[in-house]
């Protein structure tokens with residue numbers, strides 16, 4: 001066939017080949033819809049107060065930035081081992097020993113491109129098609145999508161404000177089936193701010209040991225706790241550690257969301273599998289970001305205490321203000337930087353949390369995330385990783401709008 005007839009075929013073609021059925025599983029998130037609408041309003045000069053962001057509004061501490069700059073200047077800009085540089089792995093091993101009471105060797109640490117990537121690796125190496133993974137709702141929506149991408153099935157154990165978003169032992173046991181492969185927990189939690197007490201960690205460990213399940217513990221918010229010990233589930237005993245993948249990172253506690261450094265601490269066989277996977281998918285996380293992260297994990301606690309204390313003050317402020325909005329009920333979250341009020345008392349007949357969130361954006365010019373996104377219908381999520389001034393003004397607008405429409 002000559003070049004001419006070939007181009008005719010291309011011109012006549014009206015269809016393109018289909019995408020993989022895998023990506024069809026990924027639904028566009030309502031959070032993005034709200035965020036892009038809020039951004040479009042801002043671009044039109046409308047003063048929108050955004051409570052959507054899942055990232056600290058502080059700058060990354062200077063020592064960390066200096067270490068990364070020095071690494072670039074010294075030419076540390078090439079490939080590194082896929083699973084991370086030894087210096088950073090050792091800093092993580094030291095941090096886990098000091099703060100989490102966990103003993104690991106550097107070979108058990110896999111450094112990835114953010115904790116999200118660490119969760120992805122863990123699910124990819126543990127979950128086969130048809131395997132079930134237990135999640136505690138409300139949960140960070142990424143988990144369900146990543147489980148589905150691996151062909152797995154998310155199985156939800158619902159929690160609510162009545163128990164401070166702590167799951168019941170009976171509900172957890174009832175969710176186990178012969179197909180269950182793993183339990184995934186996230187304490188402190190996005191979106192609820194809930195922190196699991198030690199008793200709940202023990203119950204999860206007991207169920208995992210009894211049914212031969214893996215435990216994936218996403219502890220990315222571990223340093224952001226307010227009068228409450230977070231505690232690593234793997235620290236309950238060697239038998240628990242041997243089946244747990246502990247995930248952490250510097251995004252939230254050190255204000256380093258853009259650096260893309262997360263880690264897994266895992267049993268050796270799991271760590272090796274994750275390293276092999278990462279070899280074929282991303283190779284190493286950015287070389288000089290790793291140098292900065294090594295400094296972060298060695299920072300004395302008082303360096304990040306100021307950020308934690310500010311979050312605690314904002315938490316108290318926002319929860320107090322939200323509880324003053326007619327129809328809102330907000331538990332005091334013990335960790336992370338999210339308030340998750342129940343808003344059913346403020347809904348009109350037939351109205352959902354998704355409707356309320358989009359109405360608040362239109363009427364009050366305030367962006368919040370509907371709880372349904374996290375399987376927490378009847379709630380909204382507000383990130384208090386924003387200034388006290390924004391918190392005061394944003395919740396004032398919400399209250400005013402709700403009062404006006406019920407008047």
Ligand SMILES: Cc1ncc(COP(=O)(O)O)c(C=O)c1O
Nearest residue numbers: 054114115116140190249251262
């Ligand atoms: C529960 C939870 N895990 C993990 C992550 C991702 O962290 P990273 O930015 O390090 O990928 C987030 C970010 O929002 C989160 O909320």
